[in-house]
Amino acid sequence: MTLPLQRLFSRFAVHSFLPAVLAFGVAGVAQAQAVAPEPVNVVHIAASGFLEVPQDWLSMSLSTTKEGPDAGTVQNQLKVALESALVIARAAAQPRQLEVRTGQFSLYPRYGSNSKIIGWQGRTELVLEGRDFAAISTTAGKIQSLSMGNVGFSLSREAQQKLESDVQALAIERFKMRAGEVSKSLGFAGYSLRELSISSADQGAAPFRPRVMAMEAKAAMSDAPVPVEAGQSTVNVTVSGSIQLR
Numbered sequence: 737m738t739l740p741l742q743r744l745f746s747r748f749a750v751h752s753f754l755p756a757v758l759a760f761g762v763a764g765v766a767q768a769q770a771v772a773p774e775p776v777n778v779v780h781i782a783a784s785g786f787l788e789v790p791q792d793w794l795s796m797s798l799s800t801t802k803e804g805p806d807a808g809t810v811q812n813q814l815k816v817a818l819e820s821a822l823v824i825a826r827a828a829a830q831p832r833q834l835e836v837r838t839g840q841f842s843l844y845p846r847y848g849s850n851s852k853i854i855g856w857q858g859r860t861e862l863v864l865e866g867r868d869f870a871a872i873s874t875t876a877g878k879i880q881s882l883s884m885g886n887v888g889f890s891l892s893r894e895a896q897q898k899l900e901s902d903v904q905a906l907a908i909e910r911f912k913m914r915a916g917e918v919s920k921s922l923g924f925a926g927y928s929l930r931e932l933s934i935s936s937a938d939q940g941a942a943p944f945r946p947r948v949m950a951m952e953a954k955a956a957m958s959d960a961p962v963p964v965e966a967g968q969s970t971v972n973v974t975v976s977g978s979i980q981l982r
Contacts, residue, residue: 775980778930779922782976783914785906786937789899791889791966794869797839798882799861803846807856811843814860817881821862828875832892833868861885867892873961889966896969903973904934911975924981932977 798821802813818838825836839861848854862882864872876884891899911932919927 777924777981778978779915779918779927779981780976780978781911781914781918782974783907783910784972784974785903785910786970786972787899787903787906788968788970789891789895791891791969792867792895793865793890793892794867794872794964794966795863795865795888795890796872796876796962796964797861797863797885797887798876798879799839799859799885800882801857801859803855803857805855807843807845810856810858814841814843814858818860818862820881821879824878825862825864825875828871830866830868830871832866834864834866834871834875837863837865839863869964869966870961873964877961884962887962887964889964891969899969899971900936900973903971904936904975907934907973907975911977915979919979919981922981927979927981930978930980932975935974935976937972937974 800814800817802810802817804810804813818841822836822838825834828834829836841858841860843856843858845853846855846857860882862879864876866872915927915929919925
């Protein structure tokens with residue numbers, strides 16, 4: 737009879753002890769949360785910086801459209817026109833100064849009123865791009881087998897990276913200056929940084945999207961340079977965060 741009573745007592749003691757432990761743990765967490773001091777003398781500030789620089793990257797597309805009674809004829813016409821343009825463009829190509837690449841190449845049927853194929857139409861494109869505006873415009877003027885399409889200006893990778901780095905440094909310096917001014921004006925000797933975030937306006941849509949303009953087809957026998965003029969690119973960086981006055 738003694739052993740069962742001891743087991744019964746042990747089970748009763750365990751079941752009674754667990755709620756007490758859990759209650760003590762919850763009470764301890766609540767007390768710790770209640771005792772945690774609220775941050776004081778914390779100020780949230782923000783500062784921005786921006787720079788504007790000339791666009792140094794030109795992208796120029798040339799294209800032609802051909803029509804014919806069958807797909808093979810149209811495809812051959814496009815091939816001849818593109819190869820003729822590539823001979824001229826490759827002769828002037830230089831890395832990062834004038835780069836050459838083929839663009840869109842499409843071939844599709846034309847339908848009559850009876851929904852039957854009455855012919856074929858195709859289009860081919862050549863893109864000249866780089867930092868040497870004069871070489872690109874001169875080369876484009878020499879190509880007679882393709883007509884002018886679009887012209888876009890933007891920043892080169894090198895210029896874009898340097899601009900972003902310079903603007904970020906400018907925004908951080910303005911943030912530090914403002915933080916010092918705020919702490920001094922409120923009667924504090926200085927501050928320490930609590931948190932910081934940096935956002936750039938060029939993320940997504942805006943600053944470095946090329947400006948595209950429609951160009952009229954050049955005269956058939958003209959080999960004069962195509963007139964071009966670059967614009968400006970702007971990037972804006974905002975630095976925001978909180979400081980602890982001390």
